[in-house]
Amino acid sequence: MAVNPATAEQHGVGTSTGISNAKLGVWAFLASECLLFGALISTYLLYHDRTLPGTPTPRQVYDIPYTSVSSFVLLMSSLTMVLALAAIQRGDQEKLRVWLMATALLGMTFIAGQVYEFTRFVQEGLTLKTNLFGTSFFVLTGFHGAHVTGGILMLLSLYGMSLDGRLPTERAEVVELVGLYWHFVDVVWIVIFTVVYLIPTGK
Amino acid sequence: MALEMDTPEQRAATKAAALREEPELAEHPGPKEYIRVAVALAIATALEVGLYYTSIPHTLFVALLLAFAFFKFSLVALWFMHLRFDAPVFRRLFLLGISLALTVYLIVLFIFGVFHF
Secondary structure (H helix, E strand, O other): OOOOHHHHHHOOOOOOOOOOHHHHHHHHHHHHHHHHHHHHHHHHHHHOOOOOOOOOOHHHHOOHHHHHHHHHHHHHHHHHHHHHHHHHHOOOHHHHHHHHHHHHHHHHHHHHHHHHHHHHHHHOOOOOOOOHHHHHHHHHHHHHHHHHHHHHHHHHHHHHHHHOOOOOHHHHHHHHHHHHHHHHHHHHHHHHHHHHHHHHHOO | OOOOOOOHHHHHHHHHHHHHHOHHHOOOOOHHHHHHHHHHHHHHHHHHHHHHOOOOOHHHHHHHHHHHHHHHHHHHHHHHOOOOOOOHHHHHHHHHHHHHHHHHHHHHHHHOOOOOO
16 A cells, blocks of 8 residues: 555554554454454353253343343443544543543443342352353353453543543544444444343243 | 646545545544434344344244344444444454354354254
8 A cells, every 4th residue: 555654644643554553453352352252152152051950041030121221321332432532533622521431431330230130140049150051141241241341441541541631632543442442342242132132032 | 836726526536545545534423423323223222122022933033133233233333433434454354353253153053053954
C-alpha cells in the first residue's frame, strides 16, 4: 500500500502502512479470543445435558426473563461506549466522562446480575462440582464475567485519566481500543444468550 | 497561482483515494446512527425473547434464534466496532478468527454427535 508516512504521522497513526499497530494488535487479540470462547461454548454444548439423577438441569434453573434483562443491559452498554468514543472524537470531555461512567455502571449491573444468578444456582444445588452441566456453565459464564470485570476496570481507568486531563482528543484511539474490547465482550454474550440459554431450554 | 475548482466527482475520487491510502481517516457514524442501531438491537432482542414463548417447531425456533443472533452480532461488529468503516485488514483479521473457531469447533461437535440429523 503506497502511503505518505509524513501524512500518516500527522494523523497520529505513525506507521508506514497508515494503520495503527495498537489497533491491529487489539484485533489480533480479539480474533484469538474467538477461539477461547469457541472452546468454552463447544464444551458447554457437549456437556449441558450430562446431569446426574437428582441434580439440577438447565431447564430447572434458568430464569429466561431475568437473563433477558441482563442481556439488554449489556447490549445498551455498547451504545453508551460508542457514544463515549463519539464524544472524545469531537473533543467533548464532559460527555466522554458521562458515557464512560454510564458504560461502567451498566457493566457493573450486568456483573451484579451474574453474581445473583450464580448465588441462586448454588442455593438450588448447582455448583461447579455438581455435574458436567454445572462445570461447563460456570466456567463459560465465569470467564465471560471476568472479561466484563476487566473491561469495567479499563473504563474506570479511562474515566480517571479524563479527570486528570490525560485523555485529550489526540488520544481518542485509547478509548476506541477499550471500546473494541467492550463490544467484543458484548457480541460474545449475544452468542451465549442464544446458544446457552434460549436454544437448549426452548420448547 | 490560479485556483481550480474541483467537480463533485473529482472531490469524491480524491477522498476515496485518500481513504485507500489512509484508512484510519475514514469517517465513523454519528450518535444518531448509533442510537438507530441500538433501537434495532433492542427490537431484535425483544423478538428473540418473544419467540422463546411461542410454540413453533423446534427446527424453525433454532433457525430463527440463530438468525437473530447473527443479525445482532453483525450490527455490533459492523457499526459499533466500525468494521464497516475501518480498514479491511481489521475485518479480515476478525473473520479469520471467527472462521477458524467455527471450523474447528463445528468439527468437534459433529464428531461427538451433538448435532442429530
